[in-house]
Amino acid sequence: MTETPLTDTHIARTFTLPSALETPPGADGWEEMYPYFTRFRPEDDQRFWFYNAMHFPEPMPAFDAISAEVSYAAIGANTARLFVFPTTLGIEYRIVNGRVYITANPVMDPADVERRAVEFAERAGHYYENWVSIYDGWQQRIEALIGEIESIYVPTLPEFDDFEAIKAGRGYAENHLVVQNYNRCIDLFSKMWHHHTEMLMLGYGAYVVFFDFCRSVFPDITDQALSRMVGGVDVTMYRPDEELKKLARRAVELGVDDLFFEGCTADQVLGGMRERGDGGAAWLADFEAAHDPWFNVSSGDGFYHHHLSWADDLTLPFSALPRYVGMVKAGESLERPTDFLKRERERIAQEYRAILTSDEERAAFDQMLELCRTVFPFVEDHKFYCEHWFATRFFQKIRAYGALLARRGVLADEDDIFHLQRTEALQALLDVELAWSSGGVEMGARHWQPVVEKRKRIVGALSRWQAPPALGPMPEGLNDPAVHMLWGVTAETIQTWADASTDADEVHGYAASPGVVEGLARVLMSVNEIGELQAGEILVCPVTAPSWGPVFGKIKAAVSDIGGTMSHAAIVAREYGMPAVVGTGTATHTIRTGQRIRVDGDRGVVTILDKATSDGASS
């Protein structure tokens, strides 16, 4: 008798159903931007979905949807088919109003789980047992892959094909390469994502085991303490910032440091260097050396074409350089205290270990920690190779194809290619291939340019849509660690969404770096706005990618919409000893530049202190 009302209550707990979502004003027709198989179906109302704001914080331009398509095609295959995780298949995703919603497919039948467990033990076991040599091979594979994408030739379609083609007896004209090489880019991008997910779930698996054990014996342990035990010190992701510091030191050594001043542009500095004789030339040589590969670091996570890398846009590195140069001249150390950080990592692990009460627990702790440290070079470093270096090169190639389309008059601008689906871009290129061959004119201008204009307006309208964090009925069984790992959310996260406070003066997120400070907010929606940041402000941004690193010397605290306690922003904030709250979901929408805010990095709360006075006062 008592069961009925309980069940009713349970069923009543549901988020907005996908079918109930409305298209925001001005965004009619958004569906045309994405493949048919990304749309919600009526039966999807029966399932729980959540917004993957971590990876896809903005509406997807049509081409960029490939980041979701290809990455989910890879991760599910690796999880379910290659390594055969017992309890979970892959991730399904849908796009609505430009946002990516995902759900996991669990394995429900115990007999299936049993069957899969046998396979999993063998397959995962092989990788764990040979992790170091497999990772060694992985690095060679990924560097070869980057070499391949870098070497891809994007045809320029000159009036007359190259005489070399005649001499070499090549046997085909250049337009043959238009589609072939475009498809090659897509293929390599897919392969990169397979490599990316190949070792990642197993790597995370080791972390989950260690973290869960620590949380069971130390219920009050913070995510920060956990990540400090396994966190990296000599990590590739720090290298770009290290290279900038090196360039700052070189500028002082070579006597060309006067070219760096607050507000200087890359063009000014580089132009100035060319007029400074040997010193300038030496610095430029160092700059070139650092530039490739270390400036291939995305201002986001490599998921969007407009998250430009340092190599694409020198604003960020050159806005950081004057401060580094100033520090060198003032005799301040630019070194990261790596020895100290390594000692701390060891000390923290040893102290937790010492608190354990039995030798058995200590032995298990040692095994789990050791496994984390075995997998961690991959977990830490894959990002630079995949999301940054490779993705930078990939989007550069696609942009070059955009330039080809623009030169041929199909598109108005090279970046317009990113408003075509990847299959539509292929069609446009076929059009070019034919027109160059026939001597006619591409039909694409008339066809694609209105489409692009419309989609630009739609993306603009969609960016103002506040995406609900979750859709559909609250899930019942969320106890499976593999599902947690795949989803990146836990039962508690979902509960928090369900109970979401409407208190607009507070924003909640992960307590990423401890401490409490108050200050003025500076909301930066993209790294390109970095010049607006004043020293001592609190940075509020959608996501802090590693390329934002140099900014941290300037700010008092950091708040982001996206990210967890292992995110780069969190790690860097801890190193700088400043409070940080990450993964708030809504900070950039809720907080306005100029508002006085309090960042509580102990609790993960950001409070707007002068909401009443600044509402309407700011733009």
Add this chain to the structure above:
Amino acid sequence: MSGALVLPFAQVGKGDVNLAGGKGASLGELTQAGIMVPPGYVVTTDAFNAAHAAVDPDGAIQADVAALDGSDVATVTSVSERARAAVERSRVPDQIMAAITSAYQELCAQTDRYDVPVAVRSSATSEDSADASFAGQQDTYLWVRGADGVIDAVRRCWASLFSVDSITYRRRRDMPEEGLAMAVVVQRMVVARSSGVIFTRSPLNGDRSVVAVDASWGLGSAVVGGEVTPDSFTVSKVTNDIVKRQVATKLVRDVPAPSGDGIMTEDVPAELQSVPCVTDDEILRLVAIAKQVERHYGVPQDIEWAICEGIEGPDTFLLQSRPETVWAAKDADKPAAAPAAKAFHHVLAKFGGSVPGGRTGAGPTAADPEARTEDKDG
């Protein structure tokens, strides 16, 4: 008379429970370990024995009490009244009076006051597990001034051994009356700005990697007595991060009575009610001391502390430290995890799924894939 009647804290250690009682031994041990405790001394059980021999020379009181039925409230009450009166009215032997007076004057000499206020607390020698609650039945006198006052309070502490509660407690447990003794701690009062309790593990979940600090305005009696909801902080022992803070609305505080005798409860000024009563620096200082004490004893501690505004800034004192008992009793005898044949077996166990037959979790057998295969075959 076999030994010292009065011993300064510095001359008492944790092995001296029989002489100094549990509280006295603990304060002595802390003092010897270099922990800042308000200075004081112990009136030893030898002093008690000598004084009691004078009160009950033929053992008549002892025999009366021993003969009581713990459930016979009326008789217990009348015997208790007689025994207490005998102790409280007795004349303390000269030698003991002199020892207490001289030790008190030494405490005064350390300050610029001739009648420095002290706390006089009974310090029981009973070491059974319920010691804490038993000790709680003994008397404590705060803000006692002058040697005569101290002697009177000491005598009343001795007499509290014959309170109805104490007698009933002993009789119900059939504890021997013979050899029963009571030490008394005499300790300088500190005028606490803030005070509270520390557990060197979480009182909520037993986590040994954190220190829990409860703090409220004024003297510690308000926190210990549950009169206020204290501010509450959880601090990692390893990283020293304050991982949880709960600042409570603290409506009242205990302060020394204006008369100079005893304490009184007053309202906390409005502007102080909702602000933390300790700074982050003070919290970290308390945690450092608590860690030192825990290391010293080798087991998690339950500590009472106070912070006073000294001439050169705040001084932090420990008033008491004893082993934490609640979680100690609950500590699982089976470890939370055991080593597996290979490290990655922990991962296989974690992601192996929960299948009927109980193969769930990171338990020792679940982490062993060979065991799993046998499971399946069987």
